[in-house]
Every structure is written in C-alpha cells, then in structure tokens.
Amino acid sequence: QVVFSGPTPRLQCIMRIAIAASVGLAAAYDNGAPHSKLPPLGWSSWVALAPDAHHPIFDFCDEAAVRHAIDAYHSLGLYDAGYRHFHLDDCWAGGRNSSGFLHPEKRHFPNGMKAVVDYAHSKNLTFGLYTCAGTEVCVGGRPGSKDHWDNDAQIFASWGVDWVKMDWCNTDGMKPADTYPLMSKAMNKTGRNMHFNMCEWGKDDPWTWGPAVAQSWRMAGDHTGNWGSTKKVIAQSAKIPAENTGKPYGWNDMDMLETGNYDQAAHANGKMSNMTETEYKTEFSMWAISASPLVVTTPLMNCSTSDGKPIMRNGGQGIRGLTHPAMEKKYSCKIHRVEQLSKDSCKEGKSYGCFDNNQSMWTEHGCRAYFTLDGGDRSILCDHDGHERHICDPEDEPMPEVKCTAWISDIQKEILLNKEIIAINQDVTPQGRPVKDGDLTVWARHLSDGSVAVALYNAEDKDEEMFVSFESLGWDKTQQAAVRDLWQHKDMGVATGRYPEKTVTVEAHGTVMLRLTKQTEVVV
Numbered sequence: 001q002v003v004f005s006g007p008t009p010r011l012q013c014i015m016r017i018a019i020a021a022s023v024g025l026a027a028a029y030d031n032g033a034p035h036s037k038l039p040p041l042g043w044s045s046w047v048a049l050a051p052d053a054h055h056p057i058f059d060f061c062d063e064a065a066v067r068h069a070i071d072a073y074h075s076l077g078l079y080d081a082g083y084r085h086f087h088l089d090d091c092w093a094g095g096r097n098s099s100g101f102l103h104p105e106k107r108h109f110p111n112g113m114k115a116v117v118d119y120a121h122s123k124n125l126t127f128g129l130y131t132c133a134g135t136e137v138c139v140g141g142r143p144g145s146k147d148h149w150d151n152d153a154q155i156f157a158s159w160g161v162d163w164v165k166m167d168w169c170n171t172d173g174m175k176p177a178d179t180y181p182l183m184s185k186a187m188n189k190t191g192r193n194m195h196f197n198m199c200e201w202g203k204d205d206p207w208t209w210g211p212a213v214a215q216s217w218r219m220a221g222d223h224t225g226n227w228g229s230t231k232k233v234i235a236q237s238a239k240i241p242a243e244n245t246g247k248p249y250g251w252n253d254m255d256m257l258e259t260g261n262y263d264q265a266a267h268a269n270g271k272m273s274n275m276t277e278t279e280y281k282t283e284f285s286m287w288a289i290s291a292s293p294l295v296v297t298t299p300l301m302n303c304s305t306s307d308g309k310p311i312m313r314n315g316g317q318g319i320r321g322l323t324h325p326a327m328e329k330k331y332s333c334k335i336h337r338v339e340q341l342s343k344d345s346c347k348e349g350k351s352y353g354c355f356d357n358n359q360s361m362w363t364e365h366g367c368r369a370y371f372t373l374d375g376g377d378r379s380i381l382c383d384h385d386g387h388e389r390h391i392c393d394p395e396d397e398p399m400p401e402v403k404c405t406a407w408i409s410d411i412q413k414e415i416l417l418n419k420e421i422i423a424i425n426q427d428v429t430p431q432g433r434p435v436k437d438g439d440l441t442v443w444a445r446h447l448s449d450g451s452v453a454v455a456l457y458n459a460e461d462k463d464e465e466m467f468v469s470f471e472s473l474g475w476d477k478t479q480q481a482a483v484r485d486l487w488q489h490k491d492m493g494v495a496t497g498r499y500p501e502k503t504v505t506v507e508a509h510g511t512v513m514l515r516l517t518k519q520t521e522v523v524v
Contacts, residue, residue: 029215030249032193034126034162035084036215038426039251039293040195042085042126043073046256046297047266047273049091051379053303053404057370058266058339059139061091062108066116070123072300072406079124081417082426085163085295086120087128093142100151102131102143117160128163128195129156133179134170140336144170149186157190168200176200177209184213197253197293202236207244207252216251216293225258225265225273227509231459234286238434238443246291246431254292259284260412261298268297270340277411278510281487282457284415285511288424289445289455291431296416302407335361335373341383342368352382364389420486421513424453435472442468447515456504456512465503468514470495479518486513494519 030037049065050056070086073079092113094105104113113129120127131137131152132144145152145166156164166183168176180198187194198210198217206217220236223229233254246252258265259280261273275283287294333354340346344366351367354360361371361380368383371392382392408416415421424432424445432445432453441464443455452473456466470479483492483499492514495501499514506512 029196029211029213031188031215033195033215034193036195037248038428039246039291040085040126040163040216040295041081041083041422041426042087042128042293042295043069043078043083043300044087044089044256044295044297045069045091046089047258047261047268048297048299050266050299050303054379055370055381056264056266056299057379058268059089059091060266060338061088062105063111063116067119068303068404069300070120070125072404073125074123075406076300076408077413077417081419082422083294084124084126085128085293086125087130087163087165087295089130089165089297090132090137090139090142090167092129093131093137096143096148096151100148101155102148102152112159114159121160126162126195127160128165128197129159129161130165130167132167132169133174133176133183133200134168134172136170138167138169145183146171146174149182150189153183153186153190153194156187156194157192161192161194163195163197165197165199168203176204176206180210181213199253205244207240207246211247211250215249216253218255219252220254222269223255223258224268224271225261225275226271227275227279229271230275230279230283230286231509234290234457234459235440237286237290237292237431238440240431240433242430242433245433248428251291251293252431254287254290257283257287257294257296259296259298259415260409264299264409265297266339267341276509278507280411281415282509282511284418284421285455285487285513286443286457288421289432289443289453289513291425291427291429291445294422294425298408298412300406300408301404303404333373335371337369337371338379339370340368341370342366344368344387360391360393362389362391418486420484420489420515424486424513424515435468441466442472444468444473446473451515451517454499454514454516456506456514458506458508458510461508463505463507466506466512467498467500467503468516469498470516471497473516475518481516481518484515484517486515 045061047058048056049061092104094103096102117127134144135146136144184196196214198206198214201221202219210217220233223233237254258273335354337346346352346367346369351365352363354373363382366387370381372379380392384390427447429446429448432443434440435442435444441457445453454468458464471477477497480494480496483495485492504512
C-alpha cells in the first residue's frame with residue numbers, strides 16, 4: 001500500500017521559490033528556512049566559547065562548550081525574548097574525508113556534528129554553521145567550500161543544519177555575484193530548507209542581487225565592539241538605497257552584535273570590545289531600526305572548576321639567555337595561535353614555537369597569546385611581559401570537574417532582552433533609514449501596525465539637541481501621536497506635529513528610541 005503524504009521537502013522548497021517568482025516576489029527568497037521571514041534573532045560562537053573553564057578563546061568551539069551554551073540560551077531568557085538562531089562560526093571544521101565531504105574537528109566533536117545539531121533542535125533552536133567561498137576559511141586554515149558546493153550542501157543537510165554563512169576569504173579571481181548562486185543552488189538541491197547568509201562584506205552591493213539567492217547578506221566589513229567600528233557600520237547602512245532596504249526573507253546584515261563585551265569575551269582579531277553602556281545601547285538601537293539580523297556574540301556561561309577557580313593555563317617561566325637542545329632543532333609538533341594579546345607581533349618560528357611531542361612551547365620578543373598544541377587538544381595562555389624567551393607548559397594534571405553557570409551582565413540583560421526594541425526589529429516592513437539623505441540624526445522605520453519607530457542618533461563626541469518633525473515621517477504637521485520611549489519603557493504623552501515640543505538632549509554617541517502611534521479624535 002502506497003500512502004501519499006504530500007510533497008517531499010525538496011519539492012516543497014522548489015514550489016516555494018517557483019510560487020514567489022510567479023507572483024512577482026523574486027525579492028522574497030522564501031525556501032522554507034525557519035525563522036527567516038523576519039531578521040534572524042540569535043547568538044554566535046565567534047568570541048564566546050572556551051575549552052573547560054578557560055577564558056573564551058577566539059575561533060574556538062567544542063561539543064561540551066556548545067552544549068553548555070545551548071542550555072544557557074534558555075535559562076538566561078534569550079529564548080523567551082524571541083531569540084531562536086544558534087550559530088557556530090569559523091571554529092568547527094576538521095578537514096575533508098576521502099570522498100571530499102567535510103567533517104568536524106574530531107577531538108572537539110567526538111560524537112560528530114549531527115549530535116550537536118540534534119541537541120540544539122531538541123531545545124527548539126535553529127542551528128547554523130559557517131563556511132567560506134574560497135579555498136580556505138578566514139581563520140585557522142580550515143577547508144573552504146570552493147569547488148565543493150554540492151558536497152558541503154549535502155553534508156550540512158544530512159546533519160540537519162538550518163542556516164549557512166559563507167564568508168569571502170581566499171577567493172582570488174572569483175566574483176561574489178557568480179559564486180554565491182552556486183552554493184545557493186546546491187543547498188536547495190538537497191531538499192533541506194536552509195537559510196543562506198552571504199558574507200562578501202558589502203563589496204559588490206549585494207542588496208541588488210542577493211535577494212535572488214539568499215535570505216540575508218553582509219552589507220559592510222567586520223564589526224568589532226569599539227565605537228569607531230560601530231559608527232562606520234551605521235553610516236554604511238544609511239547609504240543603502242531606499243529601494244534596497246530589506247524585505248521579508250531578504251535582510252541587510254550589519255554583522256554580529258558585541259553588546260556588553262569587555263574582558264569576559266575573547267578579542268576578535270586582536271581587537272578588544274570597549275564601548276560604553278551608552279554606545280552599546282546605540283549599537284542595539286541602530287541595528288534594530290535598520291532591520292539587521294540581531295545575532296550577538298558573547299559568552300553565555302561563567303565556568304569554574306570544582307575548587308571555584310577558572311583555569312588559565314599560564315605556566316610560563318622567563319628564562320634569560322636560555323639554551324636548550326630543543327630550541328636548536330626542528331621537531332614534530334603542532335602549534336596554533338588562537339588569540340594574540342600583545343601589541344608586539346607573534347610569528348611562528350620567530351616569536352613563538354613548540355617543542356617535540358607538544359610537551360611545551362616558547363615565546364619571545366614580547367609575544368603574548370592564547371595557543372593550542374596538538375591540533376587544539378591542549379590549550380595554553382602564554383602571557384608574560386618582556387622580550388626575553390619564556391617557556392610555557394600545559395598542566396599535566398587531570399582537568400578538575402568543571403561547573404558552568406549561565407551568566408550575562410546586567411547591562412547585557414537590559415539591552416539584549418529589551419522586547420520593545422526587539423519588536424522594532426521584528427517586522428516585515430523595509431528597514432529604517434535617515435528621514436533625510438545625508439543627515440544621520442533622525443531615522444525612521446514605518447511598522448506594519450501603522451506606528452513609526454524613530455531613532456534620534458548622535459554620532460558626535462558632544463551632546464546634541466534633537467527633535468523629529470512629523471512631516472518628515474510623511475504625516476501632516478497637525479498630526480497627533482502618542483510617544484513611547486523604548487529605553488525608558490515610558491509613555492511620554494501625546495505630541496502634535498513634532499516631538500518634543502522643543503528639543504531633547506541626546507548624549508554623545510547616544511540614541512533615543514521612540515515609537516510614535518497616530519492618535520485619532522473620537523467624536524461623541
């Protein structure tokens with residue numbers, strides 16, 4: 001007996017794309033990927049994970065750390081606030097097998113990637129993985145997807161992946177508009193509904209051609225948690241033409257949020273996040289009104305050993321004029337610098353290296369960094385000042401039992417869990433932009449319920465007086481509107497024609513976020 005149960009997932013995917021095209025919605029790339037109609041809300045591993053109870057290490061992930069983060073995602077309230085995406089960035093790949101299929105780093109994911117994806121799905125999270133369009137990924141020398149589009153799409157689908165980010169490193173001679181469609185096509189051929197996030201850094205105006213092949217695309221270079229970077233990305237968002245400012249299933253991605261990151265997070269590319277609370281609120285506000293995906297990268301746990309102490313493998317001895325046979329010979333050892341802490345350069349063989357069988361390592365010339373030995377199986381923090389040579393040894397004792405507690409800071413809770421700001425982001429209307437081209441002080445996004453989100457944005461280094469004219473929103477100058485301050489969570493009364501009646505002081509690098517709702521006279 002044959003029972004027809006409806007279209008297969010692959011047929012459903014093809015039908016969705018065909019229907020969208022037939023009704024003139026080519027810009028709405030809906031292939032059925034979960035949580036893609038609206039800007040994705042989620043978390044990324046980029047600067048957030050570590051082995052055991054270590055301080056987070058840039059470009060690291062393993063099964064234990066991922067499971068801890070998935071659990072914390074729920075207990076911290078992210079899920080209740082609407083966050084659904086859980087992404088592993090450039091940290092997981094171990095190589096390719098003899099058939100050309102990717103496999104995860106075996107020491108870090110001994111049970112394979114599918115076990116991790118299944119765990120995320122058991123917690124109702126949408127799971128994402130990173131790859132790169134070139135021969136290698138951007139960090140760590142892992143394999144890229146070039147000329148393996150079908151292999152990689154198939155293995156992602158077999159693991160149950162829901163979201164794929166494809167970066168643009170090591171792509172000499174390649175063109176984004178020619179390359180990304182190859183991966184998009186390969187992903188749709190699998191029959192699994194996967195969100196495609198393009199990351200060519202906005203170089204070739206992806207908002208003009210991306211909507212045909214992806215649900216989101218980076219519109220600028222990498223964002224880091226400092227004010228100069230944040231200000232630059234906001235300015236670039238303002239330059240996107242109004243007709244390309246995002247639609248359902250097609251969003252301009254301003255890159256990951258670094259909200260509230262200080263010393264508790266790893267430092268991406270050697271750049272420490274150091275913004276003020278005011279600047280972090282501006283970051284979240286402007287990403288939200290711009291309808292960018294809101295994907296934060298930050299540690300979600302505070303881990304310690306059974307004795308209550310975090311493990312920091314800092315065993316270095318400074319030995320001036322050290323002579324050791326191992327330093328004069330080439331031995332079989334493998335070392336990788338995962339995060340540089342020093343301003344002095346760290347170059348393998350010149351300012352750091354390892355000894356035979358990965359028993360220890362050395363640094364000199366001021367190099368300070370986190371390292372891994374033996375293919376990432378052993379990690380060391382070699383952090384000693386001075387230009388003389390230092391020896392750093394991994395601890396040989398068994399790792400004490402590790403306890404991880406879900407944790408984010410109070411300012412992160414205030415910002416990331418602000419449901420009123422999130423609601424401004426989670427809408428189907430075109431993204432917000434300046435009400436006047438060339439003037440970045442007043443931004444507006446018209447929302448589907450008829451209200452308007454307004455951001456009074458001060459990029460200057462001193463306080464500024466600002467207001468919003470209702471005429472600039474397309475309303476009549478006599479229009480009345482109820483005003484809600486979304487950071488104060490406070491109704492500000494009813495305004496006529498403008499808000500406020502005079503001006504409001506917006507502090508340097510700050511943003512006032514408002515929601516204006518038209519008021520209609522009721523005749524009795």
